[in-house]
Amino acid sequence: MTERAGYTVTMFLVDVSPSTGKLREVDVPLPNGEVQIVEMTNLEWALQYVKLKVQEMIYNGRKTDQCGVILFGTQETSNIVNRKDGGYEHVYEFVPIGTPTAATIAKINSICPAEEIGDPVDALIVGVETQDRYLGNKKTWTRKIVMLTDGENPIELEDWEVAIDKMNDLKIKLTVVSQPSRGIDFDDADFGYKEEDKSTIKRANEEFFHTFVDRLDPDLGIVGNCAFAIEEVSRPEVKQTKSALMANVLRLGDVENHPEEAIEIVVKTSKCTAFARPKSFKKFARLGDEDEDIIMRNTDDDVDELTANYGQLSMQTQYVYDPSGAHEDDDGEVKEEEPEQKKELVEIDKEDLVRGYKYGSSYVPVPDGNFPKLETKKGIEICGFFPEKNLRPELSMGEVHYVWADPASPLQQVAMSSIAEAMYVRLLVAIARWVTKDGAEPKMGILKPETHGTVAYFTWVQMPFADDIRKYTFPSLDKLFNHKGEVVTKHPYIATDEQMSAMDDFVDALDLMDAGEKDEEEDRKPWYDITLSYNPAIHRVKQALFHAAIVQDLNRQPLPPPHPELLKYFNAPRKVVKRARGAIEAARTAFNVKEVPKRVVRGRRDGHVRARDDGDDALLLDKQPNKRIKLSKTQSQVLSRTQADASAKSQQKNVTDDSETEPEDDEQDLLLNQKFKGSSRPSSPTDEDRLPTPSQTPVPNDDGRAPGRIIGTVAPLTDFNKNIAHGDLVTKAVEDLAFVIRTVVLRPFSASRVDEMLECMQALRKVCLEEDEIDAWNEFLPDLRRACLDDDPGNEFFWTKLAALGRSVSLISKSEAAQQGGKSDISDADAEQLYSTFVPSRTVLVN
Amino acid sequence: MASYEDWNRIDDEDDEELQDSSWYEGKKDVILFAIDCSESMHEPRDDPEYEDVKTCHVLRALEAAMQIQKRKVIVGPSDSVGIMMFNTTRRNDATDQGSEIKKGNFVFQAISTINSPKVQELIQLIDTARQEPDFLRETFPPLQGSRVPMGDVFTSCNWIMRDGAPKTATKRVFLITNEDNPHSVPGGDRLLTSARTTLIDLTQAGIVVEPFFISSEEKPFDVSRFYSSVLLPTNLVEDDEEDGTLLPEAVSITRMEDLLSQMRFREVPKRALFSIPFELAENFVIGVKGYGLVTEQKKGSYKYFVDLGDRMEVAESRTVYSYQGGKQVDRSKIVYGMGLGEVVGGDKTEDHVDDQGGVTRTTSANSRVFYTADEMKSFRTLGLEPKIKLLGFKSRKELKFEHNVKHSFFIYPDEMTYSGSKRTFSALLKTMIKKKRIALALALTRRNASPVFCTLVPQAEKSEEGGWNEPAGFHLVPLPYADDMRATPDQCLNAARAPDELKDKARQFVEKLTVKNGSYPPDSYPNPALAFHNAQLEASAFREEFDPENFEDLTLPTYESLHKRAGHLIKDWKQALLEDESATLVVEPPAGSRRKAEFLKSKGEPVAGNKAVLVDRVGSWFDTHI
Incomplete structure (x- = not known):
């Protein structure tokens, strides 16, 4: 009979005789793989x-x-048999x-070696009695007794x-675990432990315990050593x-209207x-310390606390709701973050709330909590059949279910078997459309027939609805066209024949089909067996929980390092890697992949990806069809430089959020970068070859x-x-002009216009000074500073450039103004200081 | 049955793995439809669906916009949409948002979060236009004899976006026109240059133009005449093209009939779920991005409201932690550990149960028995950094249908993190297809996920009808762990098997109902429960009655054709089944109420009622089942 989970009483009989207080050294592995030696008693x-x-x-x-826990060797006596x-x-x-509960553990922690010598057989009889009394006539419960002893003290051999x-x-079921300590451990052949100089x-x-266990019915008794037992617990x-098993009906055809033709x-x-x-x-907090206020408490007070x-x-x-009605704007991101204010919020019971589903910008209240549900009938409806080879593994959406014919009805079994085997x-x-019970939401899925020994059955996996599929478009990997519509066959994106051949060897070399264990016929099986692959997260978390x-x-x-069993599939099998070493090296060389250097610049979120100032010749063929294609040796190098800018943005993003979830427009950004580059290069050969930028070709129509x-x-x-x-x-x-400068500077891609804007700044200041618009300038400049440095997006780079020009573009001071017959409130010192207080706070990409 | 809320709830807030799709809601999408209103767009044409009904390109474009609005309002209720018409003489009123817009352009719907009045306005316009053929021409009169410069169109789009779109949103213009050479007039070069320049401005502002070029037999659309020199190349080379011509006609250029489906492909902006290294071997690493192409679409979000009589106020929910309902605990103060177990019979656990029955753990003041949030995370990742690590290759036969627990991801090379990624990825893909291999890999897709073993299934690039191109890439299919495998139930493993004659009869109807080249067609099965919910939501938003009678569940089998094709074969099979000797093994209807109830229970039937009811039910079960 298989054992029921639970319904078990385990008695721990712990020997606390003085001999168990002997110290021993225990190796404690550290997470970093080192071993620390900790002294503890046998008992501990x-x-x-x-x-x-x-x-x-x-x-x-x-x-x-x-x-329950029973100690033997204590000075006092307290047990039902004695009473x-x-x-x-x-x-x-x-x-x-x-x-x-945890209290049990805490209590076990308080056990210390005692003064008397306890008798294991006495403890055993007490354990059996206590357990039996507790269970009364609960015959189906499993009874277990675990005896822990160092076996150093004489046993009275009666009544056993x-x-x-x-x-x-x-x-x-009895388990006898001896406390391991140098010299006093029971032998355990499995653990490779054989002690040579044991006491008589x-x-x-x-010998006695082995005899004892042998006299028990088969499979009821075991004698083992503690070191092994502990290791086994963490395996x-x-x-x-x-x-x-859930009841359902497999259906084919319309049972209501064509009952004689439906199944x-x-x-x-x-x-x-x-x-x-x-x-x-579970979450815990130190009691009396829940509040932030208490952090302020003088720490000296803590010294007195021992626990x-x-x-x-x-x-x-x-x-909660805000009765004042000033609830938060949905577009929180648009408006500035307000300092958190303590709002008067009113708490309300969930029962008094009405649910409203979002419909665009409005919510549609649904008084009963939900709309009426689609009426459905329980059943697994077969909709049609298709060849198994057309199954697409990537569409499987989740857990797999078995479908069995009713185990109580041979007729149902025969019916199921005929269809499953025909398929x-x-x-x-x-x-097949699956409805677990009347009114439940239908799921679509695939029924796949299986035959296994004496049974034919189905497995079912959910497939996506139309709503669950996202059809994103991706550029072709190998069909690249230049602008004339010609197919490009040589390009850094396209693998050469030599590279293809290296990959061919690579795939062959890393074959896992014969890299596993041998089966009964001495044939090697594929490496990686799902049934032996443990979820490392589950078991590591469990280990951590237990340990703490x-x-x-x-x-x-x-916490000791993870059990090696958890990591056994984390690396490709050593002999495969060894065999593949040559092929790997060849592929590595042939493909010459280079990590694009990460640069810390402000991300696109900040609004500014700087266009590079120098004229790079980098061409991404599929991005720059207006250019002639140049395939030179330096191409891939150039390519990676090109990408640095763009990748820098995603890197920046990755700092805050390790997964890239941005929309896919960085390629466009990149492209645009290049266009800017190309167009602002004075050396552009011809007009056709050049993409005009707004700054260079003002079009009358659009200024x-x-x-x-x-x-x-x-x-x-x-x-x-x-x-x-x-x-x-x-x-x-x-x-x-002030408005335009501010606009342009704060726009993305303004780097290409830095010089132009600096010119504008100088012109603006000159006019302000001469035409008595001094206040306008003196107001504008701090405002621009704020926008560049404090706002998001700002443009620290521009401010750096401006600062480099120094006093000539700083605030207009009293003395300066006076020379032109104007007025200013700004002292010369203040004007001097405006830029000097500025220290670039971040690494700025300067070309 | 559990309400939607119950099964949608995330059990444990620490469990990030469930929150795969949260980012979808996080980012807003803004679409501006820019619809050409020139003379030929207004030209009456036969409706492809209904006889004797006329339609025109403008009407169909508006219909497509309306469909997208109706879907967006539910799928992305925070997204915004606007509609601009160009090549029309209609001007915006001075008070309108669009009053300063360039001549020849008209803001029909300014950009704003989609709402029901907006959708209804469009629906009503379309309804009227269907009944009155001249209505649209009157509403949006075409410019006569000239065309508005495309540069002005782009500039107008830019302004409209600037006024209406949130800064961080993804911004796209869906450009719908049938004119492939708008500036064939003298001076066209200048207009072309201006179009190009303004388009660059647009892109600088983070706005992407997605062109939908209408091609028809009498007016084919040749991109090279104008647009190929204007549009940013990414728009053109993004998509693959089979027959080797310059432009991906299938996607950029469409028949009016396919406009909606083309738009549907672009309805949701493409977003990557993760961007991580793919380690093929030690020191042999490329960059990939991962996408969720298959993700369960759930019902839309909702909020709770308080009815205050004069108005409805939003009720925010907040989660607080406390010990025994006492003071709220600041999150930074929380430490983590093993649950202390349920208190069963408080008298037995003595001093550790305080007055209110709370559970505590006492330690010495300077020792540490709990973990911090960071430590907990490291237990799940086992200290791995996010990446996909190739372990080796296996035969495609190793791919097992039953080895599934979660939906897959799609990965595509990312040249931006590692140069050379594309060629390496592409070579790997082709080699694996050639050799019929799949790959085994260990993946940690995000820092807060857990490592999982995956199968990499290669997918070759393929064009399909309807303009959909299956992209080249790998599907990353997570494998179950031993922990995820459930045992087979013993009582089901010994079952009677059918004789060959019966299998033959079953084979006949199975084959009749087989689609030879078929596969599972997701597009044919819209989620009926979701559609039913959304239809009611929409009706409610429009203050209309919802009529469930009109609702069609497309996931039900097509019974009529099923019975027509195979009804008689099924009948034959049933006959043979009942003649089979196993029929005699059928458990006799049991005697006694209790046994009857057990019998019914085993058949999944209700067991309530007195004996007579049960007897009846047992009888009818035998009548209806085989």
Whole structure:
């Protein structure tokens, strides 16, 4: 009979005789692989095993997984047998049977070696009695007893045969674990441990326990050593979970309108795969320390505190609203971040709320919480069949289910078998719509027939609905065209024949099909076996949880490294890598992939990717069809330089968020960069070859003037000079040029116009000084400074350039103004200081 | 049944893996439709669907815009849409947002978050236009004898975007025109230059132009006449083209009929989920980006509201942590550890249960028994940095249908992080296809994910009908761990098998119902529960009655053709089945209410009711089942 999970009482019988207080050295592995030697008593070491076992019960969280702890060797006596019949002294019922909690662990931590010599057989009889009394007539519960002893003390050999009969009667599983310590360990052939100089007592005791266990019914008893037992506890193991069988109906055809032509087969479904997640950690906080205010407390007070109390936190969800109605703007990102203000929020019960679904900018209230549901009928409806070879693995959306014919009905089994096997021989699969119960939302999926020994069945996987598919477009990898429409066959993006051949060898060399273990026929199997592949996250988290729960200080006993079993598939098998070394090296050389250097510049989020100032010849063929294609030796080098700018942006992004989730427009940015480059190069050979930029070819039709402005962004200086020459709209011209400068400077890609803008700044200042627009300038400059340095996006680069010009573009001071007959509130010192206080805060890309 | 909210809830906020799609909602998308209103766009044409009905390009473009709005409003309710008409004499009123727009352009709908009045306005316009053939020509009168410079169109788009689009949004102009040479007039060169320049301005402002060029037999669209010198090359070379001509006609140039489906491909801006190194071997690394091409589309988001009588106010939810409902604990103060177990019978756990039954752990003041948030993260990643690490190659036969737990990702080379990525990726892809190989890899896609073993399935580039090009790349299919595998139920493993004659009869109807070259067609199956919800949401937003009778569930089998093709074969099979000896093994209807109830339960039928009801139900079960 298979064992039920839970429904178990485990008695731990712990020997605390004085001999268990002997110190031993235990190797404690550190996470970095080093080993630290920690001194602890035999008892402490043995209790680690007890605690790990108890912790496992807590972890599994079953109320019916219970345990009790009985000590022997204590001075006092407290146990039910003694109370009833006397005797059985120095046996102490320490933790009464119950579902363990962290308190149980804490209590186990308080166990110390005692003064008397305890008798294991006495403890065993007390353990059996205590357990039996507790369980009463719960016959189906599993009974386990774990005895931990160093075997150093004499055992009174009486009554033990009676105990054996009783244990066989009750089917008690006994584990005897000896406390390992140099010189006193029981031999354990499996662990490769054979102790040479054991004491006579220990040798006799060992013999006794082996005899004892042999007298138990088969599979009820085991004797082992603690070191091995502890290692086994941390070995990853998967408890095969059986999923519940769910009733359903497999249907083909319209049962209501064509009952004689339609099929219904009664089926049971169960899970074939179920995504397992690491057990979650619970949240704790040091009590009395929840509040931030308390941080302010004088730390000297803490010295008096010898203990810290941590409480397990619980989560509450509150619903609050702002009765003043000043709720937050949905477009929070557009407006400036306001300093958090304490708003008067009112808490409200969830029951009093109405749910509103978002429909565009508005919410549609749904009074009953949800719209009426689509009426559906429970069943797995077959919609049609198609060849298995056309299955697309990438469409499988999740967990796999089994579909079995009703195990109680041979007729249903025969019906299912005939269809499944017909599909199987024809290599067909079925499209099937799955509804778990009446009214449930339908899922589409694929039924694939399987035959396995004595049964024919289906597996089912969910497939996407039209709504679940995203059709993104991607550029072709190898069909590149130049602008004339000619196919490009040689390009850094296209692998050469030589590279293809290197890849061919690479793929062959790294073959895993014969790199695994040998099977029964001595043939090598493929490397990587799913059934032996443990989710490292789950088991590592579990190990960490257990460890923190049983140690008393993580600083003294840090978490050991992961069990090697968890990492065994993390690297390709060594012999394959060795075999492939040549092919790997050849491919590495042939493809010559280079990491594009990361540069810390402000990301595009900040709005500024600088166009490079010098004329790079880099061409990305599929990006720059207007250019003649040059394939030179330096191409790939140039290419990587080109990409540096663009990648820098994504790098910057990656700093804050390790995954790239930006829309795919950086390639365009890149391109634009280059265009700018190409066009601003004075050496562009011909007009056709050149893409005009706004600054270079002002088009009469479009001067970039914003509505109501007399200065455009396209040729601001020309516009400005023209207006100043007319002399009638000076104030307006000054205001507008300031506006244009600010606009252009804060735009993306302004780097190419830095010099132009600096010129504008100088012209503007000159006019301001001469035409008595001094205040306009003195207001504009700090404003621009703020915009460049504080705002996001800013343009620190521009400010750096401006600062380099220094005093000649700084604030207009009193003395300067006076010379021109104007007025200013600014002292010379202040004017001097404007730029000197500026220290570039970030690395700025300067070419 | 559990409400939508229940099964959509994320159990544990630390569990980032579930939140794959959260970024979709995070970023806003803005689309401006720029629709050409010139004479030929207004020209009446036969409706392809209905006889004796006339339509025109402008109407169909507006219909497509309306469809996109209706989908966007649900799929991306925070996204914004606007509509601009060009080559029209209609001017915006002085008070309108578009009053300063260039001549010849008209802002029909300024950019704003989509809302129901906006969609309804468009629907009404379209309805009227369907009934009155001249309505659109009157509403958006075409410019006569000349065309507005494309430079002005782009500039207008720029201004409209500037006024209406949030800074951080993705911004796109869907340009719809059938004129391949708008500036054939003298001076056209100048206009071409201006168009190019203004388009650069547009792109600088982060706006992408997605052209939808309408081609028809009488007016084919030749991109090389004007647009190839204007449009930014990324727009042109983005997509693959089969027959080797310059431009990807299939995507850029479309028949009016395909306009909507072409737009649907571009409805959601392309966003990468991760950008990480792909390590082929030690010191042999390329860059890839990962995309979610298959992701469950859930119902839209909702909020809770308080009815204050005069108005509805949003109720925000917030999660707080406390010990025993006491003071809120600041997040920075939280440490992590093992649950302390349930308190069963408080009297047994003594001093560790305080007065209110809370559970605490006491340690000495200077020791540490809990983990920080960062430590916890490292337990999940096992200290790995995000990357895909190739382990080796296997035969394609190793790919097993039942080895699945999660949806796949699609990866594509990223030349921007490693130069040479494209050639290497492409060579690997082709070699694996040639050798019928799949790859085994270990992947940590994001810093807060857990490592997972994956199969890399190569996909060759392929063009399909309808203009969809299957891109070249790898599908990254996560494999289950041993922890994810469930045991087979013993009681199901011994089952009666059908005799060959019965299998033959089954084979006949199975083959009749087989699509020989078929595959699973996602496009044929819109999610009915989602559509049902959305239809009601839309009706409610439009203040219309929702009629469930008009709702069609496209996922149901097509019964009529099924019975027509295979009905008689199924009947034959049923006959043979009942003659099979296993039929005699059928469990007799059990006697006694309790046994009847058990029987019904085993058939998944209700078990409530008295004995007579149960007897009835057992009887009818045998009537309806085989």
